[in-house]
């Protein structure tokens with residue numbers, strides 16, 4: 487191996503090792519008993535952990551207990567070695583024995599929870615038609631119906647709306663969290679506009695028809711000219727023979 491090749495190998499290797507260390511130190515230090523146990527039990531009760539991993543909340547260090555309460559700080563040495571009894575005991579201590587434990591927040595309590603960190607978004611949604619329809623139990627979506635409780639995604643519009651709305655034309659041009667009487671009026675204007683755009687969209691198609699019509703006239707014209715030329719030629723030849 488040449489000397490330069492050797493240097494290259496050393497530099498690449500050390501860069502790779504640095505990268506590994508950087509990744510290890512960037513890993514979230516949010517391991518606690520809520521995460522450990524729920525990851526361990528898997529199934530329906532474990533799903534939240536796997537959805538939460540990689541979410542904007544997990545990246546910002548928002549842990550289970552910040553939304554659900556309980557005591558996340560009971561330390562466990564060797565988690566997988568715990569007996570079923572020890573697990574039950576631990577879950578009682580971490581969750582139900584804690585007055586702060588709220589379980590799965592729904593209704594008004596869910597809005598209050600989200601409002602602690604997202605006051606503006608919650609205020610906007612509470613004042614909207616759908617927010618009111620949720621609070622009055624008239625079928626409006628909760629925050630988590632659109633965003634998910636643990637993955638916290640921005641829902642695709644209008645795909646996420648089709649479970650409750652049949653005609654979602656123009657929904658992608660609305661502010662989903664701020665639907666008001668004014669928005670409903672705006673929606674009819676948007677729909678008229680979209681209908682107009684569709685008619686205008688027929689323009690090129692009509693142009694195509696026109697163009698093929700013109701091409702038709704031109705080619706029939708050519709046939710006519712050729713026919714007349716042939717007739718003329720025939721006439722000339724006939725005259726010569728005479």
Ligand code: HEC
Nearest residue numbers: 519520523550551554555556557558573576577580589590
């Ligand atoms: C030793 C295991 C264990 C630990 C530790 C644990 N949990 Fe649980 N958790 C469970 C089990 C099992 C269930 C489902 C059965 C039940 O409700 O007891 C559950 C249920 C839940 C529920 C659903 C409750 C409902 O009403 O639907 C939430 C929310 C929850 N846990 C959050 C937490 C939080 C937050 C922590 C940490 C402070 C935590 N858990 C710690 C095992 C655990």
Ligand code: HEC
Nearest residue numbers: 520524531534535538543548549550553590591592630635
């Ligand atoms: C940003 C707040 C938030 C965080 C962080 C959060 N949760 Fe939740 N969780 C909720 C809400 C809200 C619900 C109720 C969901 C609903 O009804 O749509 C819920 C529901 C649950 C449930 C009940 C699910 C079911 O199917 O009945 C469990 C279990 C749970 N969470 C566990 C956890 C665990 C474990 C963590 C940490 C890895 C966690 N949650 C982090 C807000 C949060």
Ligand code: HEC
Nearest residue numbers: 542543546548552553599600602603629630633638639640
């Ligand atoms: C303890 C604070 C806290 C609570 C409680 C909380 N969040 Fe968040 N949330 C954050 C932070 C921090 C971010 C990341 C920075 C930002 O976008 O504001 C975030 C981001 C988000 C985002 C943006 C996601 C994205 O990809 O842009 C959504 C949506 C969201 N949260 C919804 C909720 C909902 C719904 C609830 C209630 C169930 C909730 N949050 C409760 C702190 C919180």
Ligand code: HEC
Nearest residue numbers: 597600604607608611627628629632640641643661662663
């Ligand atoms: C009908 C579906 C829907 C519901 C219900 C909903 N959101 Fe949203 N949310 C969206 C969409 C779509 C966006 C992204 C576009 C936008 O900002 O309008 C968004 C954006 C957000 C953001 C990030 C942008 C910002 O404004 O900071 C947060 C945080 C948020 N929502 C929190 C909440 C909370 C809290 C609730 C309940 C009180 C809630 N959402 C209810 C659809 C919804």
Ligand code: HEC
Nearest residue numbers: 615616619624625626627643646647649650657662665670
């Ligand atoms: C869980 C069901 C549900 C979901 C999901 C949902 N909506 Fe709604 N929406 C409602 C209800 C209920 C009303 C109130 C109907 C009423 O009072 O006439 C409503 C009203 C509306 C209105 C005003 C009235 C109308 O029918 O035109 C608009 C606009 C709207 N929603 C847009 C959206 C958008 C955009 C989304 C997706 C981001 C969405 N909705 C998702 C239930 C839902």
